[in-house]
Amino acid sequence: MDSLNLNKHISGQFNAELEHIRTQVMIMGGLVEQQLTDAITAMQNMDGELAQRVINDDQKVNMMEVDIDDHCVRIIAKRQPTASDLRMVMAIIKTISELERIGDVAEKISRTALEKFGHNHQPLLVSLESLGRHAVQMLHDVLDAFTRMDLNAAVQIYREDKKVDKEYEGIIRQLMTYMMEDPRTIPSVLTALFCARAIERIGDRCQNICEIIFYFVKGQDFRHLGGDKLDQLLAGDDLPE
Amino acid sequence: MDSLNLNKHISGQFNAELEHIRTQVMIMGGLVEQQLTDAITAMQNMDGELAQRVINDDQKVNMMEVDIDDHCVRIIAKRQPTASDLRMVMAIIKTISELERIGDVAEKISRTALEKFGHNHQPLLVSLESLGRHAVQMLHDVLDAFTRMDLNAAVQIYREDKKVDKEYEGIIRQLMTYMMEDPRTIPSVLTALFCARAIERIGDRCQNICEIIFYFVKGQDFRHLGGDKLDQLLAGDDLPE
Known part of the structure; x- marks a missing residue:
């Protein structure tokens, strides 16, 4: 870690700015995590008030992304970072984009909980809770x-x-049997299916953030490599640190 | 346009590099467009060979994203662009990320066409073709x-x-009636539903690219504004050009 100069900038002001942005990302991440937790709780407990709060707060998440993004571009223009400093700024720009989209999922789940589900859909929702x-x-x-x-x-x-x-695939199979047994459940099961799909995509977005961490630490892009090659590269000592 | 200095850099070398990247983005965009067109044709005609080609070529799209992204970061480090030049580089970084994800959709549609559909699903596919x-x-x-x-x-x-x-919503409604009329169609209709959803998301990604264009031209972030406010801002003359 030390070799990455996280805390050793010649310019104290630049260091402070970068630290400030990193803190902003953490605050944004905390808010998105809370939004997602609340969305899942709202869905499970049919808590309309909580769902509404998540929907209202989505704009906060959006605005944080815009602010941090703008701040990053201004830092690039003003401070002209290179090497790991530049990688950090790029890593932040990409991470907040993933976070914003996870926030969107939380908002959509809440909207669905508010509009479409009723108490008779409790079994559908319980199956999503663990995935959530x-x-x-x-x-x-x-x-x-x-x-x-x-x-x-x-x-x-x-x-x-x-x-x-794997959990997602199990849910899909389970939900499909509901539909086949009673076609009247089709519309509400479909809603649950789309929610499950959206939650499953959060896992993919977290993977994207992992790849951003790989990129920052290793100084190399690890996207699209596939399992084995990724293992090999991450284990290798011949990569630039 | 002239005021944005698209072609007036003091450094001829920098100009050449930026032009080179812009060309790369166009090549990548052309490839993604071809991939998507082929995926939809493969789906409609049950053309396994074409579907396989789209799947194989997805890695080309992925690698183009990695290359262009890397090139952009190196340009930032070396040339330290500011103002509209920096906005252009940022716009490119964000656009190729959207393009790569559209490429993923083409690959997924092709995989679905290859694995899951049979000739008996022709009506499902025809309904997706127009959306595609x-x-x-x-x-x-x-x-x-x-x-x-x-x-x-x-x-x-x-x-x-x-x-x-709107077209997507119509398809969802139509596909739901198939399932309700004959529950045996549920698995294949679900596959078609997920394809429709993926295609609908391409529209959202194109909207994201529009927002990137707004950002480049107007020098301001237009995301998350909503219809009316967006209209107002885009029409306004009081924005920085």
């Missing part, structure tokens, strides 16, 4: 890894997504 | 607008997404 909590945990962990730019943690979280995918 | 062509047209238009950084075209394309959404 899993996604929240992944998000929590990846935000923690991002704060510390912890490569090992990021590798573990990256692999965790397979479990989320 | 609409999405291809939007992508084509937005790439064209991006090349010219044409604000007016971008505004029109941005509004076009409402029509895609």
Whole structure:
């Protein structure tokens, strides 16, 4: 970590600015995590008030993305960072975009909970709750890894997504049987299916943030490599640090 | 346009590099458009060979994103662009990310066509074809607008997404009736539903590219504003050019 100059800038002012943005990202991440947790709770408990709060707060998340993004571009223009400083700014720009989209999912789940579900859909929702909590945990962990730019943690979280995918597939199968047994449930099951799909995509977005951490720490783009090659590269000592 | 210095850099070398990247984005955009067109054709005609080619070529799209992204970061580090030059580089970084995800959709549609559909699903596929062509047209238009950084075209394309959404909703309703009439169709209809959803999201991604064009031309972030406020801002003369 030390070699990445996280805290050793020649310009104290630049250091302060970068730290400020990193703090903003953490605040945004915390808000998105809260939004997602609340959305899932609202869905499970049919809590309309909580759902409405998540919907109202989505604009806060959006505006944080715009603010941080703008701040990053101004830092690039003014401070002209290079090497790991520039990678950090790029990593932040990409991470907040993922966070904003996770915030959108929370907002959509809340909207669905508010508009479409009734008490008779409780079994559908219970099946989503565990998947939802899993996604929240992944998000929590990846935000923690991002704060510390912890490569090992990021590798573990990256692999965790397979479990989320498996859980999702199980839910799809289960929901399909409901529809087949009673076609009258089709509209509400479909709504649950789309929610499940959206939650499953959160796992993918957390994987994207892992890849951003790989990029920052290793100075190399690890996207689109696939499992084995990724393992090999992450284990290799011949990469630029 | 002239005021944006698209072609008036003091450094001829920098100018050449920026032009080179812009050309790369156009090549990538052309490839993604072809991938999407082929995916929809493969789906409609049950053309396994074409579907396989789209799947194989997805990695090309992915690698183009990584290359262009890397090139952009190196330009920032080396040339330290500011103002509209920096906005152009940022616009490119964000646009290729959207293009890569549209490429993913083409690959997923092809995979679905190859694995899950049979000739008995022809009616499902026909209903997706028109939506697919609409999405291809939007992508084509937005790439064209991006090349010219044409604000007016971008505004029109941005509004076009409402029509895609409407078409998508019609398809969902139609597909739901199939399932209700004959529950045995549920698995294949679900597959078609997820394809429709993925195609509908392409419209959203084209909207994102429109917002990137707004950002480049107007020097201001227009995301998350909503229809009316967006109209007002885009029409206003009091914005920094």
